Amino acid sequence: xxxxxxxxxxxxxxxxxxxxxxxxxxxxxxxxxxxxxxxxxxxxxxxxxxxxxxxxxxxxxxxxxxxxxxxxxxxxxxxxxxxxxxxxxxxxxxxxxxxxxxxxxxxxxxxxxxxxxxxxxxxxxxxxxxxxxxxxxxxxxxxxxxxxxxxxxxxxxxxxxxxxxxxxxxxxxxxxxxxxxxxxxxxxxxxxxxxxxxxxxxxxxxxxxxxxxxxxxxxxxxxxxxxxxxxxxxxxxxxxxxxxxxxxxxx
Amino acid sequence: xxxxxxxxxxxxxxxxxxxxxxxxxxxxxxxxxxxxxxxxxxxxxxxxxxxxxxxxxxxxxxxxxxxxxxxxxxxxxxxxxxxxxxxxxxxxxxxxxxxxxxxxxxxxxxxxxxxxxxxxxxxxxxxxxxxxxxxxxxxxxxxxxxxxxxxxxxxxxxxxxxxxxxxxxxxxxxxxxxxxxxxxxxxxxxxxxxxxxxxxxxxxxxxxxxxxxxxxxxxxxxxxxxxxxxxxxxxxxxxxxxxxxxxxxxxxxxxxxxxxx
Numbered sequence: 001x002x003x004x005x006x007x008x009x010x011x012x013x014x015x016x017x018x019x020x021x022x023x024x025x026x027x028x029x030x031x032x033x034x035x036x037x038x039x040x041x042x043x044x045x046x047x048x049x050x051x052x053x054x055x056x057x058x059x060x061x062x063x064x065x066x067x068x069x070x071x072x073x074x075x076x077x078x079x080x081x082x083x084x085x086x087x088x089x090x091x092x093x094x095x096x097x098x099x100x101x102x103x104x105x106x107x108x109x110x111x112x113x114x115x116x117x118x119x120x121x122x123x124x125x126x127x128x129x130x131x132x133x134x135x136x137x138x139x140x141x142x143x144x145x146x147x148x149x150x151x152x153x154x155x156x157x158x159x160x161x162x163x164x165x166x167x168x169x170x171x172x173x174x175x176x177x178x179x180x181x182x183x184x185x186x187x188x189x190x191x192x193x194x195x196x197x198x199x200x201x202x203x204x205x206x207x208x209x210x211x212x213x214x215x216x217x218x219x220x221x222x223x224x225x226x227x228x229x230x231x232x233x234x235x236x237x238x239x240x241x242x243x244x245x246x247x248x249x250x251x
Numbered sequence: 252x253x254x255x256x257x258x259x260x261x262x263x264x265x266x267x268x269x270x271x272x273x274x275x276x277x278x279x280x281x282x283x284x285x286x287x288x289x290x291x292x293x294x295x296x297x298x299x300x301x302x303x304x305x306x307x308x309x310x311x312x313x314x315x316x317x318x319x320x321x322x323x324x325x326x327x328x329x330x331x332x333x334x335x336x337x338x339x340x341x342x343x344x345x346x347x348x349x350x351x352x353x354x355x356x357x358x359x360x361x362x363x364x365x366x367x368x369x370x371x372x373x374x375x376x377x378x379x380x381x382x383x384x385x386x387x388x389x390x391x392x393x394x395x396x397x398x399x400x401x402x403x404x405x406x407x408x409x410x411x412x413x414x415x416x417x418x419x420x421x422x423x424x425x426x427x428x429x430x431x432x433x434x435x436x437x438x439x440x441x442x443x444x445x446x447x448x449x450x451x452x453x454x455x456x457x458x459x460x461x462x463x464x465x466x467x468x469x470x471x472x473x474x475x476x477x478x479x480x481x482x483x484x485x486x487x488x489x490x491x492x493x494x495x496x497x498x499x500x501x502x503x504x505x506x507x508x509x510x511x512x
Contacts, residue, residue, distance in 0.1 A: 049424055055352060071347070078340050078341065078344045082340050096325070
């Protein structure tokens with residue numbers, strides 16, 4: 001089965017998919033693209049609906065036998081199904097529900113806030129010609145906000161609060177366990193991938209959260225995560241951001 | 252055997268998803284109807300079950316489950332009955348991709364329009380003080396914003412235009428996909444179809460200029476095929492409002508482009 005993974009710097013959704021790929025020992029051709037310049041929109045599959053309309057925004061694309069797949073959590077589920085080694089989701093349906101629910105909260109509440117804060121602190125430098133090719137009107141609008149420096153202060157309290165809530169959830173969850181779902185799982189990978197860059201940007205969220213801090217280091221030390229992070233070309237991949245999911249439009 | 256209790260509103264959108272999944276699997280459940288328009292979901296007895304105050308929630312024995320799409324996956328894996336997720340891992344990815352698009356991109360646009368025409372007017376005539384108190388009891392700040400906008404008709408023209416744009420694009424995307432295969436995400440009936448039907452069952456009524464047998468024949472074929480299933484009929488029979496009775500539009504053998512009710 002031929003697979004190609006187009007990925008950016010190992011942060012956010014690219015980090016999540018790379019770490020899962022390595023953890024599951026799935027062989028794929030790795031092709032680096034600059035998500036921050038909008039290079040994804042120059043890919044041959046860019047206009048396919050499931051790439052152009054991905055809710056995740058500028059994330060990695062896994063092409064399997066000609067089908068382009070997006071959304072880091074669902075790619076991770078796919079890799080968990082087809083790969084080898086330890087399962088990255090619990091075996092029982094309740095544990096799997098907990099994992100999917102957890103990841104939904106991360107992608108719907110944490111990820112948009114993290115991407116907003118990340119892009120505001122470390123603006124991606126878009127290539128205007130590539131942005132012309134964006135197929136999604138609302139993704140283009142988010143790009144225009146970023147490139148025009150129009151990420152306003154109004155949203156900061158809400159974004160920071162969502163990061164704080166995510167950390168509180170993790171701290172509470174880790175009271176009686178090392179990993180969020182008992183064993184190392186997609187939930188750890190996805191949560192780490194979005195939050196590792198928030199330690200520098202929302203430091204207050206991590207104050208008095210010793211379990212979360214130790215967990216961040218445990219995840220970072222996992223061989224698959226370390227392997228993904230070793231692909232970084234910048235000094236601090238956690239400072240590498242591109243346009244993420246939309247902040248909920250109306251509640 | 253552990254009993255199943257579902258806290259739900261109408262067979263519509265998020266409530267209808269686990270209702271229909273349970274019925275397709277043949278799982279008997281205690282139905283606990285919450286009147287969304289009476290703010291039952293923000294009352295203390297329900298908040299004790301789901302502190303976020305969102306509908307639906309499911310009890311399975313001692314277990315409390317929330318998030319309708321994740322509940323559907325649980326229902327499919329936990330109980331015997333026909334499988335509602337395909338075997339092939341890539342098909343499963345496609346099911347999840349479509350459910351996310353509908354849950355987080357298309358659904359909120361449909362519901363903004365629905366709340367403006369149905370939910371807002373249904374509650375806005377109540378006592379202003381009571382309404383304000385009801386809004387203040389909503390746990391999630393973003394849901395407070397949502398309710399306030401719906402009740403007081405505060406959706407801007409720009410917001411509504413954007414929702415209508417997304418609905419039109421979503422209708423085109425569904426039609427394009429359903430031209431490729433019998434069901435939305437794979438060649439077998441799946442959770443993506445259950446999710447999609449809950450979003451789109453009244454499409455030819457709510458968007459007659461965009462969805463009808465001439466413009467979107469595959470979507471209409473798909474909606475009728477889902478409506479013909481015994482589980483769907485039984486599920487929609489649990490509805491109490493005129494909103495869900497709109498489903499009967501699908502009994503018409505042909506819905507032309509000129510159709511306006």
